[in-house]
Amino acid sequence: MNEFSSRRHFIKGLAATAIGAAAAGPMLSHAAGGDVSPVKVAEGGPTKARNLIFMVSDGMNHGTLSAAQHWLKLREGRNSEWMTLYQDRLAVRRLTDTAAADSLVTDSAAASSAWGIGQRVNLGSVNCLPSGATPMPLAMLAKKAGKKAGMVTTARITHATPAGFAANVPHRDEEDLIAEQYLERGLDVLLGGGGRHFDASRRKDGRDLFGAYRDGGYEVVQSRVAMEALLPSSKPLLGVFSKSHIPYWIDRQHEVGLGLETPSLESMTRLALERLSSHPEGFVLQVEAGRVDHAGHANDPASLLFEQLEFDRCIRLVRDFAQAHPDTVVVVTTDHGTGGFMINGAEDAYHLAGPSLLRLGNCRASLERLGRLLNPEQPQSGLVELIRDNLGVEVGPVALARMLEQMASRPITEAFPLEYVFCDAIRPVLHEAFLTGWTSTHHTGDLVELAMWGPGADLLPLFSENWQLHGVLRQVLSI
Numbered sequence: 001m002n003e004f005s006s007r008r009h010f011i012k013g014l015a016a017t018a019i020g021a022a023a024a025g026p027m028l029s030h031a032a033g034g035d036v037s038p039v040k041v042a043e044g045g046p047t048k049a050r051n052l053i054f055m056v057s058d059g060m061n062h063g064t065l066s067a068a069q070h071w072l073k074l075r076e077g078r079n080s081e082w083m084t085l086y087q088d089r090l091a092v093r094r095l096t097d098t099a100a101a102d103s104l105v106t107d108s109a110a111a112s113s114a115w116g117i118g119q120r121v122n123l124g125s126v127n128c129l130p131s132g133a134t135p136m137p138l139a140m141l142a143k144k145a146g147k148k149a150g151m152v153t154t155a156r157i158t159h160a161t162p163a164g165f166a167a168n169v170p171h172r173d174e175e176d177l178i179a180e181q182y183l184e185r186g187l188d189v190l191l192g193g194g195g196r197h198f199d200a201s202r203r204k205d206g207r208d209l210f211g212a213y214r215d216g217g218y219e220v221v222q223s224r225v226a227m228e229a230l231l232p233s234s235k236p237l238l239g240v241f242s243k244s245h246i247p248y249w250i251d252r253q254h255e256v257g258l259g260l261e262t263p264s265l266e267s268m269t270r271l272a273l274e275r276l277s278s279h280p281e282g283f284v285l286q287v288e289a290g291r292v293d294h295a296g297h298a299n300d301p302a303s304l305l306f307e308q309l310e311f312d313r314c315i316r317l318v319r320d321f322a323q324a325h326p327d328t329v330v331v332v333t334t335d336h337g338t339g340g341f342m343i344n345g346a347e348d349a350y351h352l353a354g355p356s357l358l359r360l361g362n363c364r365a366s367l368e369r370l371g372r373l374l375n376p377e378q379p380q381s382g383l384v385e386l387i388r389d390n391l392g393v394e395v396g397p398v399a400l401a402r403m404l405e406q407m408a409s410r411p412i413t414e415a416f417p418l419e420y421v422f423c424d425a426i427r428p429v430l431h432e433a434f435l436t437g438w439t440s441t442h443h444t445g446d447l448v449e450l451a452m453w454g455p456g457a458d459l460l461p462l463f464s465e466n467w468q469l470h471g472v473l474r475q476v477l478s479i
């Protein structure tokens with residue numbers, strides 16, 4: 001049995017934390033942790049909160065935030081909800097770095113762990129220090145203090161960002177184990193994708209974890225219809241709506257039947273708040289738009305924009321909740337950038353940027369879905385029509401020849417499937433059509449935005465390192 005797979009070992013790990021932290025010695029250059037730097041206490045206003053809502057647009061570069069703002073301004077004549085927080089002075093604005101213990105550019109596991117335990121860990125690790133110590137993450141600290149805790153995501157619920165809130169595993173890929181830990185640790189609301197880590201036929205150990213959750217007193221739902229039929233209850237809730245990640249918003253809108261099977265991030269967030277908010281001791285909830293990051297990796301501008309817009313609508317939902325529950329502190333941020341997305345002016349024609357951005361509204365499918373629709377034997381057949389019908393982009397003969405040449409030159413492997421080859425080949429076509437550009441298909445190391453409001457919101461310095469937020473939140477929540 002893996003040493004992290006039982007509550008007993010988890011508690012044992014906690015006991016080892018203090019020793020581990022003390023024995024760790026000098027940390028790597030990006031490592032930091034332990035105490036929060038002294039911060040100025042807010043002048044006036046309460047600094048103690050009962051509830052925390054922690055919102056993460058995973059992998060959100062500044063360009064993504066900008067695109068959502070420009071889109072809403074051009075299309076609807078209004079600011080994004082995030083910019084409204086700033087313009088109407090509803091939140092404080094902060095800047096944070098995103099590093100891991102061993103790297104300037106982080107992954108989601110190390111980034112979420114920095115929030116989870118207030119110390120940096122190495123890339124890929126979930127709340128496990130290089131010393132092997134496993135400090136108790138934020139959601140569990142809250143539960144220990146009598147609060148309820150939950151996570152909502154459009155990624156697999158066992159994915160790195162939600163895991164960083166509540167789990168301890170040496171490597172993020174141990175998602176079967178993360179699913180077990182959530183049960184052992186009694187998380188109160190879990191809503192997202194990732195059925196393959198609960199389903200007996202897909203788990204490596206063949207264990208029926210859906211059944212184990214039911215036996216453990218959870219309500220378990222696996223479709224939007226079942227979720228919407230739920231009655232108010234104080235029972236813990238597991239809702240898993242896809243085998244892997246929840247499909248992109250754009251595919252939920254346009255692929256027949258998909259939107260009926262899978263709920264939106266907003267509806268999952270609303271349900272989570274309904275389930276958690278009546279608890280007298282309060283709650284902590286993480287809400288993640290997990291697929292902003294995936295669209296960034298795929299360099300897929302339409303999917304990126306619409307995932308971010310879905311997240312933005314959730315900000316409004318949370319804002320309304322916090323207004324009715326003023327003892328709630330809210331954080332809205334990202335864990336790192338992905339892809340380096342930017343809106344570009346074209347040579348001699350900067351005025352084309354706005355109309356080009358608006359053309360993303362013609363897109364009816366993610367690149368992920370288009371990759372699946374290609375004929376693996378003859379990917380060139382129907383390619384022009386597929387792109388025209390689903391992205392509203394006309395591929396001319398020269399661009400088509402270039403695409404086909406690139407697709408033919410790249411061997412298709414399990415690690416680099418046709419879908420990825422297609423994304424690489426279509427990138428210049430999309431750049432020209434939408435004037436959107438990318439720096440890579442990887443994470444980036446830029447400083448990121450953080451908006452925060454509610455009791456104690458201005459306890460965080462104007463600039464902080466990602467691990468410092470943990471201590472501020474514990475201070476505000478008294479946990």
Ligand SMILES: [Zn+2]
Pocket residue numbers: 059108293294297338443
């Ligand atoms: Zn990523």
